[in-house]
Structures are given as C-alpha cells and as structure tokens.
Amino acid sequence: MADVTLEKVGKTYGNHRIISDFSVTIQDGECFTFLGPSGCGKTVILRLIAGFERLTDGRIFIGDQLVSDAQDNIHLPPEARKIGMVFQDYAVWPHKSVYENIVYPLHMQKIEAAEAKKRTLAAIHLVNLIGLETRMPFQLSGGQQQRVALARALVSRPRVMLLDEPLSNLDANLREEMRFEITTLQKQTGVTILYVTHDQEVALAISDRLAVMDKAGRIRQIGPPDDIYEKPIDPFVFKFMGISNFIPLEYRNGQVFIRESDALLGCPVPHGCLDRLQSHELIAGCRPYDIELIHQEGHGQGTIQRVIYLGATIDYRVAVGGKILRVQQDVRDAGQGGIPFRAGDPVGLKFRDLKWFENRGADAEGES
Ligand SMILES: Nc1ncnc2c1ncn2[C@@H]1O[C@H](COP(=O)(O)OP(=O)(O)OP(=O)(O)O)[C@@H](O)[C@H]1O
Ligand SMILES: [Mg+2]
Missing domain, CATH: 3.40.50.300 (P-loop containing nucleotide triphosphate hydrolases)
Known part of the structure; x- marks a missing residue:
C-alpha cells in the first residue's frame, strides 16, 4: 500500500x-x-x-x-x-x-x-x-x-x-x-x-x-x-458541513443584540471583540439545534414563520429583526403537547453554542 x-x-x-x-x-x-x-x-x-x-x-x-x-x-x-x-x-x-x-x-x-x-x-x-x-x-x-x-x-x-x-x-x-x-x-x-x-x-x-x-x-x-x-x-x-445560521450582531446600551432587533444575544462575546462586532468584522454562527425556543407572551424576541414536522425533529424558521434563523428541536424535547409552536407565535431565543468567525463576506460562498 x-x-x-x-x-x-x-x-x-x-x-x-x-x-x-x-x-x-x-x-x-x-x-x-x-x-x-x-x-x-x-x-x-x-x-x-x-x-x-x-x-x-x-x-x-x-x-x-x-x-x-x-x-x-x-x-x-x-x-x-x-x-x-x-x-x-x-x-x-x-x-x-x-x-x-x-x-x-x-x-x-x-x-x-x-x-x-x-x-x-x-x-x-x-x-x-x-x-x-x-x-x-x-x-x-x-x-x-x-x-x-x-x-x-x-x-x-x-x-x-x-x-x-x-x-x-x-x-x-x-x-x-x-x-x-x-x-x-x-x-x-x-x-x-x-x-x-x-x-x-x-x-x-x-x-x-x-x-x-x-x-x-x-x-x-x-x-x-x-x-x-x-x-x-x-x-x-x-x-x-450542515445547516447553518450566521447571526449579525450589534452592541447597544452596553448589551449585545441581534442586529435590527431587540433580541438580546445572552451569550458572552469573545474578550475584547465588541469593536469588531460593531464593524461587522466578526460574525457568530450556530447550528439549528444550538438555539432553544422559549414561550413568550405578546411581543417575542422573534416570530415563528414556518413549522415543518420531520419525524424525529421539528424544523422552524424564526424571524428575528431582518433575519430568518433555522431552529431544530428534538421531538422528544418538544414536550407532550405535540408541536409546541405554531406559525405566528412569538418566541424567545436562547443560544447554546456559538462559533465566532472573521466575517469576510463572500468567503462563506467560497467565491473569493
Ligand atoms: N476535460 C475537460 N475539459 C475542460 N474542462 C473540464 C474538463 N474536465 C473537467 N472540466 C472542468 O473542470 C471543473 C471541475 O470539474 P470536476 O469534474 O473535477 O468537478 P467535480 O468537483 O468533480 O464536480 P461534481 O461534484 O459535480 O462531480 C469544471 O468546471 C469542469 O467543467
Ligand atoms: Mg465529479
């Protein structure tokens, strides 16, 4: 050999x-x-x-x-x-x-x-x-x-x-x-x-x-x-390598939000990187199962746009600010009451595992 x-x-x-x-x-x-x-x-x-x-x-x-x-x-x-x-x-x-x-x-x-x-x-x-x-x-x-x-x-x-x-x-x-x-x-x-x-x-x-x-x-x-x-x-x-979300962020009033929304990120940003966040040099990425959806009354951080039942998982599209995020939930975690969220529902978001990247624009497409 x-x-x-x-x-x-x-x-x-x-x-x-x-x-x-x-x-x-x-x-x-x-x-x-x-x-x-x-x-x-x-x-x-x-x-x-x-x-x-x-x-x-x-x-x-x-x-x-x-x-x-x-x-x-x-x-x-x-x-x-x-x-x-x-x-x-x-x-x-x-x-x-x-x-x-x-x-x-x-x-x-x-x-x-x-x-x-x-x-x-x-x-x-x-x-x-x-x-x-x-x-x-x-x-x-x-x-x-x-x-x-x-x-x-x-x-x-x-x-x-x-x-x-x-x-x-x-x-x-x-x-x-x-x-x-x-x-x-x-x-x-x-x-x-x-x-x-x-x-x-x-x-x-x-x-x-x-x-x-x-x-x-x-x-x-x-x-x-x-x-x-x-x-x-x-x-x-x-x-x-899989379905991905890229989350544009901004720093306002001492806190980090998903850009153009009042959805708080609620996750630490790498040390000393707030400036780079603001100038869009840094971008966060996560997989659909790294976002947890939380019930919210009235005005949510985001709104469920579409729900697809895939058997073992439920696939959601969630509108947050001007952005659509893909979220997937294990059916067993979705609780006893069937599909827990419907299109139009307001939701809160909790991010579990963010990856941080240099944002080089066309880079994500591999064209550069
Ligand atoms: N004999 C050839 N003459 C001219 N161009 C060619 C020739 N063979 C391949 N190419 C070009 O080289 C590029 C790479 O082709 P290749 O077949 O290696 O792609 P690939 O990565 O195997 O794609 P796929 O996943 O679709 O099989 C393509 O733009 C193709 O058009
Ligand atoms: Mg080939």
Missing part, C-alpha cells in the same frame, strides 16, 4: 484554470475524502492521480514512486500506477456477468487462469456477492452493481483506491450500508482510499481525515471529521 503526495499540483484546460498550487499528502492505509461543491475539481484531481490526465504544474508521488511531473514531463500511464478506480457512475459492463466483470482486469493483465479465478472469488467474497456470480447486471440492485464495481477495482490488488462519488445513485438505506462496507473493506485490505464526494454526511462517516474544498478548488481545511465539524476554520467550512 502507499502514501499519495500531491506537490503544488495545477491543472488548466485551455485558458480555464481548475486547480492551482494544490498540495496534500494522504497517508498509507488512510481513508481520505475530498469534500467540495459540484465543479470544484474533485474528479479532475482523481483523474490526475490515476494518470488519465496530465499535470499542468507540480508533481504526484504514489509511495516513493514519482508518477507525474509537469516540469520533467514524466507521466506514468494509468495501468502502471497500480490504482483501482470506481467512477462517479460506477459503470459495470452490461453484457458481462458478475464474475466476468470482476475477472476482466486480470485477463487484461494476462494473469494466469487459476490465479485469476482465485483472486476473483476472493474479491467476490470480500464485497459479499457470493451466489450472484452468474447474474447479469440488469438482475442486480444498485447496491449490488456498486459492489461489482468495487470488487473489479480491488481485484488487481491496487495500492490505492480512488472512489468518485460511488454512492450517489443509491437510496439512503443502501448508502448507509455501503458506507459501512467500504470502511470494513478498507480495514480488511489496508488499501489507501481516496474518496470524493459533495455529501458531508458520507465524508464524516467514512473518513479518517477529510479536506474541504471551495468552489475555486482550494483546500480550506484538512482534519479528522470531528475537528472539521466542531472547529471549522471559516464560515465556508461551517456552512458546508
């Missing part, structure tokens, strides 16, 4: 620059995810690592092997890189059976028949397709086809597996099952996995570490899932 190192990698198509100065090292045996919005360059990066595309700048190493170097015009072809790849649409060959799909790469490599059979059966076992060897793809569910694609990528014993949104076509239950199978598979084989997705839930669930990319193809933050979720480095990362 192997580390993968990208050193100052750049890629342009004509005049269109997709990636610049992109550097990261993925450790041997790690499950590493590139998480970013559609079009940010995730597939391009995987194709560069796999060798389907040439670099415009920089170098790529797999283990100790230099596989791409723009300056010295080094470019190892894909078949020499010992990489397995599952593409975004995970295409399996429709006219080949499960067994034939999986054995195919070994035939291409002219592996001796008995050895090819042994390895194919081992791969079928690994992805839990035993008994389905003779089925054709149209006789398989989406998740089973997905496993065929995984086994086909694994059968050549790659050093590195590149998985490009392999779960995007599956329903929620299957996605969860496959997520689990991918991590199990990795533990069993020790293969280094590079996973690409725009789904933050998948990224949190399967990664040892993940890199959050913005629309411009830059890495904003790298870290283990809990760090990225709990300690986002900027508003963009915070926003990308």
Whole structure:
C-alpha cells in the first residue's frame, strides 16, 4: 500500500484554470475524502492521480514512486500506477456477468487462469456477492452493481483506491450500508482510499481525515471529521458541513443584540471583540439545534414563520429583526403537547453554542 503526495499540483484546460498550487499528502492505509461543491475539481484531481490526465504544474508521488511531473514531463500511464478506480457512475459492463466483470482486469493483465479465478472469488467474497456470480447486471440492485464495481477495482490488488462519488445513485438505506462496507473493506485490505464526494454526511462517516474544498478548488481545511465539524476554520467550512445560521450582531446600551432587533444575544462575546462586532468584522454562527425556543407572551424576541414536522425533529424558521434563523428541536424535547409552536407565535431565543468567525463576506460562498 502507499502514501499519495500531491506537490503544488495545477491543472488548466485551455485558458480555464481548475486547480492551482494544490498540495496534500494522504497517508498509507488512510481513508481520505475530498469534500467540495459540484465543479470544484474533485474528479479532475482523481483523474490526475490515476494518470488519465496530465499535470499542468507540480508533481504526484504514489509511495516513493514519482508518477507525474509537469516540469520533467514524466507521466506514468494509468495501468502502471497500480490504482483501482470506481467512477462517479460506477459503470459495470452490461453484457458481462458478475464474475466476468470482476475477472476482466486480470485477463487484461494476462494473469494466469487459476490465479485469476482465485483472486476473483476472493474479491467476490470480500464485497459479499457470493451466489450472484452468474447474474447479469440488469438482475442486480444498485447496491449490488456498486459492489461489482468495487470488487473489479480491488481485484488487481491496487495500492490505492480512488472512489468518485460511488454512492450517489443509491437510496439512503443502501448508502448507509455501503458506507459501512467500504470502511470494513478498507480495514480488511489496508488499501489507501481516496474518496470524493459533495455529501458531508458520507465524508464524516467514512473518513479518517477529510479536506474541504471551495468552489475555486482550494483546500480550506484538512482534519479528522470531528475537528472539521466542531472547529471549522471559516464560515465556508461551517456552512458546508450542515445547516447553518450566521447571526449579525450589534452592541447597544452596553448589551449585545441581534442586529435590527431587540433580541438580546445572552451569550458572552469573545474578550475584547465588541469593536469588531460593531464593524461587522466578526460574525457568530450556530447550528439549528444550538438555539432553544422559549414561550413568550405578546411581543417575542422573534416570530415563528414556518413549522415543518420531520419525524424525529421539528424544523422552524424564526424571524428575528431582518433575519430568518433555522431552529431544530428534538421531538422528544418538544414536550407532550405535540408541536409546541405554531406559525405566528412569538418566541424567545436562547443560544447554546456559538462559533465566532472573521466575517469576510463572500468567503462563506467560497467565491473569493
Ligand atoms: N476535460 C475537460 N475539459 C475542460 N474542462 C473540464 C474538463 N474536465 C473537467 N472540466 C472542468 O473542470 C471543473 C471541475 O470539474 P470536476 O469534474 O473535477 O468537478 P467535480 O468537483 O468533480 O464536480 P461534481 O461534484 O459535480 O462531480 C469544471 O468546471 C469542469 O467543467
Ligand atoms: Mg465529479
């Protein structure tokens, strides 16, 4: 197995620059995810690592092997890189059976028949397709086809597996099952996995570490899932990791209010930051479940605008000043009396966990 190192990698198509100065090292045996919005360059990066595309700048190493170097015009072809790849649409060959799909790469490599059979059966076992060897793809569910694609990528014993949104076509239950199978598979084989997705839930669930990319193809933050979720480095990362509220604040009469409202924040502001609050250089963020709603008679701090019952949670939109905040409440905390707030109700707000960010305007969109 192997580390993968990208050193100052750049890629342009004509005049269109997709990636610049992109550097990261993925450790041997790690499950590493590139998480970013559609079009940010995730597939391009995987194709560069796999060798389907040439670099415009920089170098790529797999283990100790230099596989791409723009300056010295080094470019190892894909078949020499010992990489397995599952593409975004995970295409399996429709006219080949499960067994034939999986054995195919070994035939291409002219592996001796008995050895090819042994390895194919081992791969079928690994992805839990035993008994389905003779089925054709149209006789398989989406998740089973997905496993065929995984086994086909694994059968050549790659050093590195590149998985490009392999779960995007599956329903929620299957996605969860496959997520689990991918991590199990990795533990069993020790293969280094590079996973690409725009789904933050998948990224949190399967990664040892993940890199959050913005629309411009830059890495904003790298870290283990809990760090990225709990300690986002900027508003963009915070926003990308889940439903978020950004709360504009102002300092009046010795107290901090939600801007253009008489809703008191009721939470401490970082020491010495009141000036920066006033000049909008600092902004607070919180998740929907970090706001508690309190019954208020008459004139509330805010007004419930919309209530949506989601089963386990209730989702509210609350108007405060000129701002709409998203609030979510666990149904069990909502009390015995059913949905405790209705549209039009006045409410008080209590903030539990605020995160403080430098407010750089367009930064939250990743456009800058
Ligand atoms: N062969 C190509 N020629 C020109 N432009 C390309 C080529 N391949 C990709 N691009 C452009 O590069 C950018 C990044 O594309 P890429 O496919 O890597 O996005 P992505 O992050 O994988 O998005 P998604 O999440 O939608 O799959 C896009 O603007 C795309 O149009
Ligand atoms: Mg893509």
